[in-house]
Amino acid sequence: MKLIPNTVFYDISAFMALRKVIFNVHASGRKIFILTDSNTRQFCLPMVMEELGDLSQHLVSITIAAGENNKHLQTAMEVWEQLSVHQAGRDALLINLGGGMVTDLGGFVASVYKRGIETIHVPTTMLAMVDAAIGGKTGVDFMHLKNNLGTFHGPSWVFVITKFLETLPSRQYRSGIAEIIKYGFISRPELLKQDLFNIEKSAIQSIIGRCIDAKTNIVQADPEEQGIRKLLNLGHTVGHAFEAMALMKQQDLLHGEAVASGLVCELYISTRLLSLDTEVLDHYIGLWQSAFLRYPVAEEDDAELMNLMLQDKKNRAGKLLFTLISAPGNAVFDIPVGQELIEESLQFYRSLF
Ligand SMILES: NC(=O)c1ccc[n+]([C@@H]2O[C@H](COP(=O)([O-])OP(=O)(O)OC[C@H]3O[C@@H](n4cnc5c(N)ncnc54)[C@H](O)[C@@H]3O)[C@@H](O)[C@H]2O)c1
Missing domain, CATH: 1.20.1090.10 (Dehydroquinate synthase-like - alpha domain)
Known part of the structure; x- marks a missing residue:
């Protein structure tokens, strides 16, 4: 099972690589879907569409309601319905553009639809960049239990674009720092020496990269x-x-x-x-x-x-x-x-x- 993405690309190279992937997938006649929640549709999708230029017309956009209280089967069913209505085949590609709620739910949807279609994660929160988009765990909450239903289904690629953090509310940003502190405690104590609540813009990518590296090493050793x-x-x-x-x-x-x-x-x-x-x-x-x-x-x-x-x-x-x-x-x-x-x-x- 492949739970580690092919490669994680950052910022400018992420947009370049995303364009290339979409160009190739479209050229081979496959359908491409992009899943957002109501906030990432507003704050992140326009940037992606602009970067993609003409290629953006080949993307079918699906939007779900934002928030953990929507991370459930009903929402997954809405996405399955949209995929079916648009005749997504087994070779379709689903791009999940959002925080951990979107990458978890979108990953779950993709893992089950037609017994599994390819996904790409484009995380838009600090938490999803350092944690949720990495490692291939998908899930939805069920009967109030967190990720009670889920699968292992890794994305082919992860594109980390730190510019998305500029519109992220500070409370959400801080929420992501909690997972960075966790990496500090489990395997990267040097992270705990940093002032994580005031990271210099120039250092953000390197901190995210170190967290991704920490998680990737662990997941590679024990995928399931x-x-x-x-x-x-x-x-x-x-x-x-x-x-x-x-x-x-x-x-x-x-x-x-x-x-x-x-x-x-x-x-x-x-x-x-x-x-x-x-x-x-x-x-x-x-x-x-x-x-x-x-x-x-x-x-x-x-x-x-x-x-x-x-x-x-x-x-x-x-x-x-x-x-x-x-x-x-x-x-x-x-x-x-x-x-x-x-x-x-x-x-x-x-x-x-
Ligand atoms: N699969 C895993 O390994 C894993 C690991 C850790 C956490 N998780 C899951 O991740 C989820 C939490 O993720 P999260 O904290 O990213 O929450 P989230 O996806 O709900 O996003 C938080 C809020 O920020 C908004 N948002 C996202 N990006 C934005 C942006 N760039 N600008 C403005 N608003 C934006 C969202 O719409 C939402 O309202 C939980 O469900 C948790 O269980 C999964």
């Missing part, structure tokens, strides 16, 4: 998450439970914010089980408090949060298995964590409000 790929889930066991709860209660919480909050609990558990230096936890808490929307959870939510964590895809034989760290850059997966310690971490988390 049998082992080392689980490292990428640091912060996500608790984070996904927070995110699912917010979806259930229709609260406003972004994926990266949920991960940033989940990291507090998981670093706390790391201090208890893997002797992570408490200074690392304290320093991270300072960063989290200053930079991210903090998701408040009440004591009466703990049972539901435990319930949600029990549904985590990493669990085996009913045991909750976490990815934890013993030091920044030194992560370990499949650590069983008891319910009491998880609840203690949630109590600790509450004490920070």
Whole structure:
């Protein structure tokens, strides 16, 4: 299975390579579709169409409603319907232009349509550039559970165009930084030494590149998450439970914010089980408090949060298995964590409000 894109192209070379791919695909008589959400249709599609010039007339545009609360089967069905109405064959190409919601949902749609059509990801958020567009995981949320339905279906190409970040709301931008911090903790501690909330324009591409490199190395070693790929889930066991709860209660919480909050609990558990230096936890808490929307959870939510964590895809034989760290850059997966310690971490988390 090919989960690593042929090549990741950046900025000017990305537009050049995209033009070439579209020229070749069109020349061979294949249909080309471009999926956007309502925001990327407004902010990103015009730039792509302009760069493509005459080639843009060969693209059929499909737009879905924006936001995580639309990352579900109904929306996927709307895209399948559009593909069918426009007679997309098995050789059709679907370009996903958007954040992680669009690349996850578009990737899922492509993996199932006619048993799988080719995709290209053009990520437009920081989070999708550093994480969601890489590694070939697709998915939609189902019964309030994050990515409960999904497939592995890698894009042929990923085109990272950092100019798209100029229209991204700053809260969304920060949400992406949470995943960069995650890479810092699991394998690239040098990233934690940077002022990630004030990255110089000239350094953005190199930071994105380092994250893509970190993820690609891990995915190459373990494409289907049998082992080392689980490292990428640091912060996500608790984070996904927070995110699912917010979806259930229709609260406003972004994926990266949920991960940033989940990291507090998981670093706390790391201090208890893997002797992570408490200074690392304290320093991270300072960063989290200053930079991210903090998701408040009440004591009466703990049972539901435990319930949600029990549904985590990493669990085996009913045991909750976490990815934890013993030091920044030194992560370990499949650590069983008891319910009491998880609840203690949630109590600790509450004490920070
Ligand atoms: N497949 C994976 O490996 C993986 C990894 C991490 C996260 N994810 C998934 O990614 C999703 C989160 O991704 P996200 O944070 O990119 O969210 P998102 O795709 O919902 O985008 C966030 C918001 O920004 C808007 N937007 C996107 N690009 C814009 C731009 N350039 N200018 C203005 N507005 C823009 C979107 O319309 C949306 O409203 C979650 O569903 C998460 O589960 C997947």
